Amino acid sequence: MARKITVRNLDIEQGRPEVTLTEEDAKELGVHVQDRVRIKADGREAVGIVNIARSGLAPGTMWLSPEITRRIGLSDGQTATVIPAEKPCSIGLIKKKMDGEHLSKEDFRAVVKDVLENNLSETEIAAFISALYINEMNMDETVALTQVLAETGETLDFPGRTVYDKHSLGGVPGNKVSLLIVPIVAAAGLTIPKTSSRAITSASGTADTMEVLAPVTFDAEEIKAIVNKTMGILCWGGGVNLAPADDIFIRVEHPLALDPHNLALCSVMAKKIATDTDFLVMDLPMGSGTKIKDLDSAERFAMDFIELGKRIGIKVECVVTYGDKPVGRAVGPALEAKEALRALEGEGPSSLIEKSAGLAGVLLEAGGVAVKGEGKKKALDILRTGKALRKMREIIEAQGGNPDITSKDIRPGRHRSKVRAEREGYVVAVHNRAVVEIARAAGAPQDKGAGFLLLKGKGQRVSEGDVLFEIYAESKYKLEQATKLARQRPPVKIEGMIIEKIPSYGIIR
Template identity: 50%
Template sequence: MQVDPAQTMRVPASPLNLDSGDLRIAFLSRRLAKLLGATGGSRLKVTVGSRELSLWVAISENDELSLALPRNLYEELGSPREVEVELYTGTPSVDYIRKKLAGSKLSYEEIRSIVRDLVSGLLSEAEIAAFLAAQTVVGMGVSEIVSLTRAMVETGTVVDFGEEAYDIHSVGGVPGNSKVSIVAVPIVASAGVFIPKTSSRAITSPAGTADTMEVLAPVVFTPGELKELAKRTRGFIVWGGALNLAPADDILIRVEHRLKLDPTSQMIASILSKKLSMSVRKLIIDIPVGSGAKVESLESGRRLADLFIRVAGELSVSAKCALSYGDQPVGYAVGPALEAREALETLLGGGPTSVKEKAVSLAGMVLELAELAPQGGGRSVALRILESGRAYEYFKKIVEAMGGNSNVKPEDVEVGRYKAEIRARADGYITGVSNRAVAQIAITAGAPADKGAGVLLRVKKGHKVRAGDVLLEIYSNSETRLDGALKVAETLKPITIEGMVLEVYP
């Protein structure tokens, strides 16, 4: 006997000792599959109370009326003894995605339906890709981005610290940028401003702020642990991925990465939803502008800043945008361990001018928002805090509270054990350092997974070099990856010297 496809059945559920990662699959007994009319590759809706997942069907030879789930999915449903199952027959969200692709404006209810179904697993990767494509090609207005942001917040965890929270966030796109927050956060926190910074791991870059901070201290915490951490320190830098903040964002980012898409509407909703999930209502947004950055012109940067401010305002977030120099990497180090070293050097009073200047400028803007510095005077206040050593001492407090070694020195940070050098082939002045090329070399060397991998620049724009001078060093813990990075460097030529021959034909 076969049940009506629309009928729901209640069946026993059990966990399997495996983690399916991004693969959402349920193992049905042969008997259950027959009753449901399911075949291998069918889609199944599994429900426990308000929790709902859409899973692909695999059929086992078990004759009992049962369903088995990979442990990660079983736990996502709350480790139930029984679940309700029915064959998946589609969702209105697909019609809403089709509507957006046709150029129509979506309502809050329609966007919320898409986000809810996305988090529940009811949308396939193809349907998620279509939603991202619609945002890329058709775009979204302010009201739609506001709706998307709200829906993303509502479908995840919100951490309420019971006090006003501030943060700094960069839209990214420039290598070496991950270290800036590691300098800026303790400046702000040492002034008494609460800055609970959540950061991402790198997806397409050599290092995210969480990757770099993890070199110095653990970054994975639960919401409860964060609240305890907030009682011990006025600031911290943790990975947001373990907190279930706006989980739709993590799903969308994975698909964006595969498609190499980054729609502006999704980027804004991604950033603001993560901040609202941490109860942040005062925000500084860094928009690096330059060749090879995510934003390549001041005009584009101003348009993006205007859109950010308008959307943030609708969400009751007080935001300011800083259009920063992004024509070459920030500082000289690119890659988690190398950047951690450079951050420590800066906190200790050394470090590159570009890192110091960017950190005090952004921290100063936060101090102005918090009314601890006059408008236009925040940078000077932040600089005094950094140069006095207060920021470094507070950073040690943050690291200790997070479970790291607060006495770590720059020279204690281990980098890749294999090293190669790229040298100048001619005399002249450096006229360009390519963001994209430097990032690709560091990634090929193994960053960010290999925390010791990366690139250490020895020159920047305007520097004079002679033939044979070292232009950059590449680090890796794999000789094979180091060889690959060298080949990439030879092909991409990350550093341009005035008058150098770029290519030879034939």
């Protein structure tokens, strides 16, 4: 049954395509809440998930979320044809995986197609992710899904060039190493088109940090032009629509706190296929709050990345890195951009410089510009001689930023609080998750100036009253909330040299 209904645009982002019908219209169509309907107008169509309004909406009218109106170009007051939509065939494939069966490449293609065409609800996508978590994919399935994810989005190509890239599995705050690695590698004459994500759970993604220095949103032709000019770029992958279904999977899995092992492999490698990558260095941070808790887990990830890379034509080398504390001292877009520039200027913290040079060195050795075992030394030389800084200025200018910007020009949020030690002792731990939560409470990454600056690191001695860290915010209210959270969840743990006395009783007579 089809029904003509007048559109009323609901100018509220829903995060998914939704159609709100009156009870009368829903009854006529024979649909219920969470059913699907197909909306057609002017030769275009979209599928939406049904909500039902008991009041506030006149019969013969419907509210459409922006996700639908943008897709088919409907304006307020226009009329569209609404018909019940059939259940997608991929529902059966999700059930098949939940039952522990293997899926073929065509099966994955059907699921991904339905995800991209909004034929699946978030509940159904969550069921698919849960099935992959409970019944892990084998390597054949992992290869198939990786290829399908890459094929269903836009791709970049750099003919005649060997393309190098770096990716981190994440979980460590302040991991701004790409802002050093890209100019180091590009300054050595290697091609490194770094497409990065925005923060989902962290205080700043690489794209958020780079955006402090220059625009990061470009289409495929613009990216290729910048790379052809400078050998490198630091841009937001979302501007190119790389592996778009993967972005949907990430958004759905986040609140579930699920991260299927093989889906993580697909997520990374699909985007490397899409960016024409030939050689990839994988940063595998190990420690509290990361995906990798121990060396056994690190080895499993490394072997799987290497094997998947072989099957899809990308050479992969993995580096297990220390992930128990932030990289450098700064967490948050402006603070991280400032610290990265300071490192390029020759004044950055040793942890940031050491990690960046180590990872860049792997790429330099792979590209033949450094002999085996000398890559890190070569990277440090490029950094210390100012070649990386000059290259970074070229990249900033090519991306539309100010090439003359210095670290001193970058100002964090104008509201600041200093959190002091309440006792003397030694810093025995810095809790990554608490650092991120505090920075986000202060407004990061949306507020570029918000963030967290660590002043006392692990192993340092502190006296009562010493400033342990600073919190920056762009609003006084957010600063108060972040400072309150820091008191409730102290990110810096201090202990004395004596932990406990055993037995603990007093005077012996």
